[in-house]
Amino acid sequence: MLSNIFQLGLKELRSLQRDYALLLLILWAFSLGVYTAASSMPESLHHASIAVVDEDRSALSQRLVDAFQEPYFRTPQRIDLAEMDRGMDGGRYTFTLNIPANFQRDVLAGRRPAVQLNVDATQVSQAFTGAGYIQSIGLAEVSEFLQHYRGTPAQAAELQVKVSFNPNLTRAWFGSVMEVINQITMLSIILTGAALIREREHGTVEHLLVMPVTPLEIMLAKVWSMGLVVLLATALSLLLVVQGWLQVPIHGSLLLFLGATALHLFATTSMGIFFGTVARSMPQLGLLIILVLIPLQILSGGTTPRESMPELVQQLMLAAPTTHFVSLAQAILYRGAGLSIVWPQLLAIIVIGSLFFLAALLRFRKTLAQMA
Template structure:
């Protein structure tokens, strides 16, 4: 009983110490509010306000029809330029797309020839260039076909494809980006907070005070784990309710309580990782460098950005040892698809096992570090 009382009181001390760290508090609030909102809104949902220009060397009804087919919100109002302004405009980044309609284009179309329109694309604007290329081709082909046929004919295909997008019927990137950024913030802050708490003890000299008390390394470490984990759980749950559901209006299908339980198991593993990194790093700058090495694989290879099925099989197998892989899987299943415990229990079990291994490794390293200080 005394052990758990020590853990509780040490955890309260950690919470008070964190409350006095203004910079860390700002980071927590920013990560779970502004960062979640900006990331969700900045993801390329579709082509939106792409700058486009035309070099109209034909000046025909068909060329005017093509130019007038490009309008907001997919494109900005088209700019009409001459051929000598095309290259300087693209070099200056004024236009993502420039279409050069050649002379006698309409005459060649009506004569049954196959004239070419040159489409210049600024491929440095990757998202717009990739999506907009198909948009431009479809619009031009549609306008030319309608002009030749004198009407917009409905094409009858031999088979009709019925598309039903489940769980995200509008294919909105906000629904996906907000939850994934929330998961990334949970992982990042849990590692940073526990690692920084240990480094802060060392830098302020309070770790020596703990060593002279009748406390075990297990009690010291467990206090940091539950205190920092509690902060992340509270702030992340509030962010899910206020920012994701409230401000961004993302519908949550499953049980938030079940998600919070999975988050707690995930935090058990990531806070242990933070303790381990805190024993390796000697200062916050070193901690920051280690975070870059650890966070990037955890975030990019967990399935939150790219589906795991598209990764090499070796990477898929290696990432099974990462807690983020299983946390992303259960979060998507619960929050998007409304899955219950009967579906996500394998991920819960995996998080318990991974968290236990990380905790034992971190505790061993922590004991060794404490012993060297003593």
């Protein structure tokens, strides 16, 4: 039995070796896919374009212009009033600030002059946050100008903020690891489902039916071979892309994480086989995966915290292996958790994976019986 499982698994690996489209997908997903997902997640305000119409030309207006600095803003562009609307309409500036004439004189006289801020709200990721930044910076600069010194008044109480596990709040640290986790789930389902569809399209399923192998042996062969491919790609991605290219520190044990990944792959490859028995072609398999994969990734806690979701959704997603895998992956890779902390999630993945495997095996046997 072990020999059959091993030889059938080698056959799956040889078939994958000839499928250049899937090989390219694996290579891209665990390299450029991870890098782009991490680097394309901008900070709350990062290199926002800003232009200033300075009609005052005073020391205070110059102070306001100089206050907008990197990395939050690009170097402010000085423009005239006629160019302000054209720049906003053309999408060249996210923010344009119009400082009126006699601004400094009115501030010193206590007349409370108004400064016009135009915001391109189509830049959703930065528009609203940036408007708040600009207002805060402007008020601070005017206040310090009137007080003739730069400083923070003493407060009755002080809040000490300590940021753990990601002291600089770098979003790339979160985005890269979460993308690796998403790719593990996606590729394991796609590879096993595609392997079954490929055999049906090439007619090799009929060859398996006349061989002295059982449906269990065929399934286990697909599980270990496709799981091994994803596991190796995961290890290389964490070492070369996450730690090497993106310089993201990994605090926990990689061996413990890879062991947990192997258990998770047992569940997701079983799901892929189940979908492969339901779908009749690659396009149908793709549609099924989209319908299942998007909720698994969005509602498992990898995109938003589960605590912010409705209670019903939280309870329903406990039946998904991705929920427990995301939880233990964050605990191991971010917080350096050990086996004594993540064993409940490991146990849940084993139970859920076993149920998925049994369901896929029953469906696979039924499919083979119909073809015999």
